[in-house]
Amino acid sequence: MFFSSSEEVTPGLSAEPGPSSSTPAQWQLNMRGRADRISSSVGSSGGYSNSRAACGSNQMFFSSSEEVTPGLSAEPGPSSSTPAQWQLKISGRADRINSSVGSSAHSTPALPHPGRTPQRDLNMSTSSSTSASASASHASSVIVAVVEGRGLARGEIGMASINAKYPELVLSQFADTGTYAKVITKLHNLMPVEILMPDTASVKGQGTKLYSLITETFPSVTFTPVLRRYFNEKKGLEYTQQLCVPEFSTVLMEVQTKYYCLASASALLKYFEFVQNSIYAPKSLKVVFTGSEQTAMIDAISASNLELVVNHRDHRSEHTLFGVLNYTKTAGGERRLRSNILEPLLDEVTINSRLDTIEELLQNEELFFGLKNAIAQFLDIDELLSALIQIPKQETVPVAEAKITQIIKLKHILELVPSLKAMLQHSKTPLLEAYCTSLEDSRFNNILDQIKSLINDDTSYMKGSLTMRTQKCYAVRPNVSEFLDIARRAYTEVIDDISELVAQLGEKYSLPLRTSFSNTRGFFIQMRLEGVVLPAGKLPEEFIKVTRQKSNYSFTTVDLMKMNDHCEEALKDIFHMSYVVVSKLLNEVYEHIHCLYKLSDAVSMLDMLLSLAHACTVSDYVRPEFTDTLAIKQCRHPILERISGQQPISNNIYICEGTNFLILTGPNMSGKSTYLKQAALCQIMAQIGSFLPAEYASVRIADQIFTRIGVDDDFETNSSTFMVEMKEVSYIIHNASSKSLIIIDELGRGTSPEEGIGICHSICEFLINMKAFTLFATHFLELCQLQTLYPNVENQHMQVQHVRGGDGRAEKVVYTYQLSRGHSEDRHYGIRAAEMTNLPPEVIEEAKTVAAKISQKLWAKHYSDPATRKQRADYRLVTRLVQAARNSRLDPESLRQYLKGLKRQYLAEIQNATESVEIEE
Template sequence: MLRSNIIQPSSQVESTLLPRYDALEELTMKEDMFFEIRKALKGFADVEKLLTSSGVHGLLDIARQTYKEATEDVYQHVDELSKEHELVIEVKFDHRRKFWLRLEGNEFEDRQLPDVFINKITRSRWIECQTLMLVQLNNRITDSHNEAVMLSENIIQQLLDDIRGYVPELFRVCEGIALLDMVASFTQSATTRDYVRPEISDTLALKNARHPICERVNPERFVPNDAYAGEQHRFQIITGCNMSGKSTYIRMVALMQVMAQIGSFVPAEYASFPLFQQLFVRISTDDNIEANMSTFSLEMREMAFILRNVNNKSLAIIDELGRGTSSRDGLAIALAISEALIQSNSIVWFATHFEEITKILGSRPGVLNLHLETDVSSSSETRARMTMLYKIKSGPVQERSYGINLARAMGFPESFIEVAQGVSQTLADTMEGQKDASESRWLIRQRKMILNLTSILSQLIKSEMDDATMGSYLRHLQDEFVQKMDDNAVY
């Protein structure tokens, strides 16, 4: 029941989610009812185990007893051999030979292996063998095992034949018991872990939300966070340093959405969720060797599926898209996919290291920039100290060169850090120079176009064209000038 609900969460509010919330809330308020239900559920045993337990079928009990006695005889026979021949004998088992014996070869440097041992095989310092009695016991064990399996299958098949006409009723009973067990489990989690009842609305709003798994692993250090998404903030860009908690934050949102839509309470002080028909998650970075697909190709295949199916009833969680290829191509693809996701009107959390995305899309309607806070300070050993605060804040990340700072905090040699900083500064200066040069060229082209326009207008003053022709030409001139300005603009 729990597995099927997680795979396909419900979107039926009145008929499914609200009744489950009500039942859960009632169980959390009435401890006596909760404990009685848990006690009653313990009485439901596995039907197959119950049917094949002792006392159900006489011949099955005999086969089991024969199997047990033959197995005990094997170890008794080995003990007798060890005492009789003064040997250390190990009992081994495999599916081909069944039980067999292993002896150390150096025990027979000054004497012969007793004739009672047959089927001898020498492997390095070991001698593997059996005895005639052991072979007979193996046959008894195999026969009794096969008979027990056959009788068990016959009993179960007979039961299935007897109850086949009552399957619909039994299915409803089993489904009801499974649902009760699931709700009782939700109650256990809600009461012991301080979960709250979520509200169903048009807005996703979380106050002091906690990752349901991470808080169990490290309850004392886990930092709660807020989350909000609605019509005004449908596309949220999450930036931050490595290990700052970006992936944990966006996964927390997805997990809590699933918990709410299966009827569970959620780990937060307040929670409100809209209903989604689809949840898309792109977070894995593993290669698929069996399918001969690299990290990037697998990423692109999954994103292609998401883009084909995403709509305004979807929640999408995207983690560091485009990092499996070159930075230029990765940025271009991440931007293009971001544009498509924004146009789909879906709710998206988009974690990335591409700072350019925050600048290009930051002014778009519905886009919100957020970052995970990090405190960077220098210790007395001239080594940077990075403290991950794991707290979500507004705006893009402001810390520069956090990758280099993290490398320094991890103890990389200072000579390596200096080289990395030099290269980083050179690249930054080059990009800034290119930007300045581009802006200078744009200003020169702008001046030329304005001068040309001034010259043309001056000539038109002396023109003898009639008003209609003059108006038409001026409109054409205006459109042409605006188009040229747009084509040569620097953004």
């Protein structure tokens, strides 16, 4: 049972004649006409929110004798046995969450699903939309519970999260490393408003490493210790079984032995019920389990470095990848895009099915614009679902009003389904066909028919607070409830009286007065000052609470305030009686309501795909193909392109298994970072199913994308810069695989050149052996020697031109932003920079000589160690052998000759390695 109320709709009234002897339809029109007249004559102040009546009252609205049926009623909830810690933190928490719920346009992503077919993509977004949904919500209305295994199970993490705004419980459990990188990344993506952990993990002074890391990394997020006993996996499973919508119940099989995520779910649901003061209806919640296998992992630092969803210089700026691709029309589409960018797909079939769809949308303009128009009219379905399935513990005026709004929104949304389906019927790609099929669900019509039996045909969701108030007042059909009809007549009369009063005042003082309405003031009077002569040079005494904004006066009178009170009283009655009807209606439609999950999935995915297609039309993008090579012809940086408004200089990117390590050199400001970032951004774009800013693109799917990008030099923080560098690199080394994409920009700057080169060199060698695709930008030209040592390394540089100044000494650098093979000839950028100053020439020359000697010495020293040199010779031999084995074109004789050559080469290298290397002093 979804809702219960002691009051029944009064039967038998439908046979009654309407008021004022007119027919019900006429009466309805008359009543609406009056209210609409006023609503159109007044300026709407602010968007939709609770009316004054709703806001002003905390008292119980109903004298209902029945209790609301709680989904978890059998369990002792926090309300009955509140832990002390909870009690302390509760006040204000619900408000904060609620206010963020109401205000944010962004949030939970409806997950992108990797799957093998488009149909799978559909199903997955139901079953795994998790990570997406989980990951998105930057609308801080997410609460997360985290628990870690103890003893031998240390490192096993269970997480459960729920967004007050979206009806989805996301569970995850995974083994993490000692750096807890996965937990931190997941939390970063979720952006929770509050994190719950067992009190035992956070005992002062003895907190676990995970606890310290979480509280240090998320200082602005509220941390709440919860008694360990609430992290109860048995209860977690029971709650999940009770709450899970049947359509998603396969998840129960998946999680039944995942004790840690179930334990988190148990604590989270209890806590959520407590702070929200409402519970979820049984069988109403989408429950999903997300591992980290289906999406590529992008750690929080990389997401920030690449400016995926937030620009770290200006948080409100749209100069992010999200900003470039976001042409979505719905909150759900926006969330889905955001979550996809943070967690791109791994499954080639799913990505290609999205690309097919985008291609169709680009080729079929009618379909593109038709779908866009259809999608743009949808409201936030997830938000509505979430509200529909939460059972308030108290029945107040705001609750009543909210329920009426919900039924109006539900009707509005369901009425849009046929036009969306009709548009999709023109499509040819499997993904769109699959969404079209998913909308052929008789439940949509059933619910709508039931709604229409009690709600007026022309009731619909509209913008503007007064307009929406009118919609709510007249939502229920006339003759359904006699008392409701009487209350509405009373309301209309007060509205007429208000109009009349304002007209009389205008006549009395010969002033151009207008009736206005706002949620905070109710009805009030407005007057423009221009061309107005005030009697006795000032406003009449009768006008009180005067405010002035530019050339507009706003005020009221004692009589108008009284009328407002009458209006509020009448409204309360209307909402009360409409609520009784609406609650009963919701009870009836409740069993079908879960088809909205399908609709939400379809709308958000279509919105995202339309948005990606739209981005292609704004700039010239190309469809990527998936191979084992990253090869992008004339690639452009997507964000730079958007910022500058003109095409940046394009460059080719080529990395393959044989040449998987690229060393990029070039002076400061020559475009190295831009080049590196555009490679990573294009990789992500390809893996969410977007076209790319290039002439041709082939992409190897990356399981993870890592970046280490240097911050600007800061002499004061050099030591900490070095530590940050080392931590970031160590994270990459511990987590990257041969299928990863790694971007490293400027490593080893926070220490002496000698150490810097040494560290860079050993890290490079480690990564070269790992076979990940790596782009490594550096100012240490010494590293370019790696190309001669390893066949899979290639040097590239950013070209610059040096233009001599008129006085023959000062030199100007012209940046071409063009990539070229080989390493940069521009050594000692610092000295070049110094040359451009007024330093005496002899000082510069001496600096050049000393620098050259030092670098030669460093290099020679580094390569003088016989053991290291032997190791490298071994590695080169193995690499060449593998290449030979793969080269199927060689006939046996050529292969033998080739192998002989390799042997000779290897022996020479070994001998060389043991000879001492002369170091020039």
